[in-house]
Amino acid sequence: MPSGRRYRLRKDEFKNLxxxxxxxxxxxxxxxxxxxxEIHEMDDxxxxxxxxxxxxFFRKDGELFPTLKIVDLIRIKRVVIDMGAVPHVAGGADVMSPGIVSADPDIKKGDIVAIVDERHGTAIAMGLALVEGNEMxxxxxxxxxxxxxxxxxxxxVLEKG
Structure with a gap:
């Protein structure tokens, strides 16, 4: 587990979450x-x-994001990428339009999306949409x-826990 402070949520904080x-x-x-x-604050x-x-979940810059481990349990829009883009996105690169096979047409700019590979449909990343789904x-x-x-x-951290 990374260094940082760890604490339990109070009832009101839990309800809000x-x-x-x-x-x-x-x-x-x-x-x-x-x-x-519990909340574990990482040093970043x-x-x-x-x-x-x-x-x-994790919270970064005040925004709540799901982890890749629960992507199949939630309602989230998806962007499908070709297999050539997979190693780049899995390495942290942003998703470029030419690597997109399809995208949920209901995606709005700023939506949280799951990025999945075209062969297996496996989520390899979570991202923020920079354009509308029909423009991706x-x-x-x-x-x-x-x-x-x-x-x-x-x-x-997910792999350890």
């Missing part, structure tokens, strides 16, 4: 958040939200900012 997560990712997520929730300011011994598949430009990917610091 469940409400925020439910609004952003669907009511079904409330059941995945156990009553015993990122806050890991741990429930039942599993890191389910284009000949050039950046479409999604990578915020969490396989192999990053948060992922390594």
């Amino acid at each position: 469940v409400q925020e997560a439910s609004q952003r990712f669907g009511e079904s997520i409330a059941g995945a958040i156990g009553k015993d929730v 300011g990122t806050k890991l939200i741990i429930s039942g011994g599993k890191t389910i 598949k284009a000949p050039k430009g950046k479409a999604v900012k990578n915020i969490h990917h396989v192999g990053d610091r948060i992922w390594r």
